[in-house]
Amino acid sequence: MSSLQPIPLGIVLYPSGHHVAAWADPRTPADAAVDPSHYIRSAQQAEAAKLDFVFVSDRLGIPDAAPEALARVDEWSHGFEALTLTAALAAATSRIGLVATASTTFTEPYFLARQIASLDLISRGRAGWNLVTSSLPAEARNFSSSLSFDHAARYERAEEFLDVLLGLWDSWEEGAFLRDRDSGLVFDPASLHRLDHDGKYFRSRGPLNVPPSPQRRPVIVQAGSSGPGIRLAARAGEIVFTAQPDLTKAKLFRAEIKARARAFGRSAEDVLVLPGIFPVIGSTQAEAQEIFEELQSRISPQVGLSLLETYLGDVDLSGTDLDGPLPPLPESNSIKSRQGLLVALATRENLTIRQLIKRVAGARGHWQVVGTAQSIADQMEEWVREGAADGFAVLPPTFPQGLSAFVNEVVPELRRRGRVREDYAGTTLREHLGLARPLSRHSPETLRHSA
Known part of the structure; x- marks a missing residue:
């Protein structure tokens, strides 16, 4: 029996x-973005x-991309709201x-606390919440709020938002529900x-009218890699998603x-760092490269440019020489960490x-x-062994074939090495990940500890 621990693995779902x-790619379903059976x-x-979780991303509007680019990517223009879709997945899965x-x-803590706690209760303790701040102007324009969209202010607001949610999720003590008809007390x-x-x-009186789930409260997931995002992840995150393109940077992060x-008084084991991995899998190295190059050959020039502009902070590169270097860019007020990552990559490799x-x-x-x-x-094990990752968020290049390749080929290989469980030992997401059930x-x- 292997003494190695299973590597936490989650699948990021896409249309x-x-x-x-x-x-x-003609092998992917054309209407997957609005087909719940695809996600199920x-x-x-x-x-x-026997993987740990699936992850559903979301955005609050259609990005400000050129119409000819928008019309060529399904996920940019339409799809399901994440909590609604995840509730459907809860009904179709059990572990x-x-x-x-x-x-x-753009919402109030009490409203979201009810929604996420309900998902956790419906799924019997399998829910996690990926906490994000909406950063794109295209999202802001869909709401009446006059909130500041300064990067630091968004995260300051998010920290207080999370504090309110955690407080509301503690409305009910353990064993609060008696359901005793003899005494007449629910x-x-x-x-x-x-x-x-x-x-x-925020102001919120409480208490919350949704009780705790078997795992007490949802797992907190955080994906920001900017300074304020790192602070929030270190203070309260239990899973940290991150984009790290190489082992050295991942180790440092x-x-x-x-x-x-630890500086916040937590144990290092209280937070799991899961970099994203984009695996292209073939029976040989040459076949894997061929699969990748075929996908690359399908990139629409308009789509590729629009995607880059978004990740660089909603900049306009339309009049720029594409065969030249990146011009100087204004500091992003939206996705600071991704802008910094890509600018550093382009500079380092002279792209x-x-x-x-x-x-x-x-x-x-x-x-x-x-x-x-x-x-x-081999490489996934190396990242874990070298301290670059606790686990991984898997980003299949295509569905269903990219997902099938990972679960049918990579997962059995990891299982042979003792790195993926044979079966679930528990029923909650916290149990899957080895995270403590919060008090x-x-x-x-x-109360004794506080005193």
């Missing part, structure tokens, strides 16, 4: 795939492989974790607590997250804009691995 040209099949396939994206920028009234939060951005978590478009189209700044199942498993702030243990 056609993570590669920007996935929809142009993918989640069930990941569950059959796999379900992580849904929801923004803190619950012990002494076990229900108001929050009475009055802060800079993970070490920083763990060190800053032209056209070459950078090709690099972004597949992995979009994440770790790109093209090879056999054995070589990809209520009103529990005797917490």
Whole structure:
């Protein structure tokens, strides 16, 4: 029996795939963006492989891309709201974790606390919340709010938003529900607590009218890699998604997250760092490269340029020589970390804009691995062994074939090495990931510790 620990693995669900040209591949379903059965099949396939979770991303509007680019990518223009879709996945699965994206920028904490807690209860403790701040002007213009969209202010607001949610999720003590018809009590009234939060951005009295799930509360997921994002991840994140294109940078990032978590009084084991991995898998290295090059050949010039402009902070490169270097760019107020990553990549490798478009189209700044199942498993193990990752968020280039290749080829290889479980040992997402079940702030243990 192997003494090695399983590597946490999650699948990021997409309509056609993570590669920007996935929809142009005739083997991907043309209407996947609005076909719930597509997502259900993918989640069930990941569950059959005994993976930890599936992840559903979201955006609050259509990006400000050129119409000819928008019309060529399914995920940019239409799809499901993440929490609604994830609830459908909960009904169609029984063990796999379900992580849904929801923004803190245009809603109230009480409203979102109810939604996410309901998902956690419906799924019997399998929910996670990917906390994001909405950064794109195209999203802001869909809402009446006059909120500031300064990067630092968005994260300051997000920190308070999270504090309110955590407080609301602690409204009910353990064992609060008696459901005792002899006494006539549904619950012990002494076990229900108001929050009475009055802060800079939010006021919320509480208590929450959704009780805790078997895992107590949803797993907190954070994906920001800017300074404020790292602070939020270190203070409260339990899973940290990150785009890290190479092992050296990934090691530095993970070490920083763990060190800053300890500075907040947490254990390094309280937070799992999961870089994204974009795997292109073939029976030989040559076949894997051929699969990748075929996808690359399908990139629409308009789509590729629009994608790069978005990741560089909604800049306009339309009048720029694509065979020249990136021009000086204004500092992004939206996705600061991704802009910095791509500018550093272009500078380090002396890439032209056209070459950078090709690099972004597949992995979009994440770790790109093209090879056999054995070589990809080798590299994943190396990243974990070298302290660059606790696990991985897998970004299949296409659906269903890219997902099938990973679960049918890479997962069995990792399982042979003792790196993927044979079966689920628990029923909640926290149990899958080895994360502790949090105590209520009103529990005797917490109150003694605070005293």
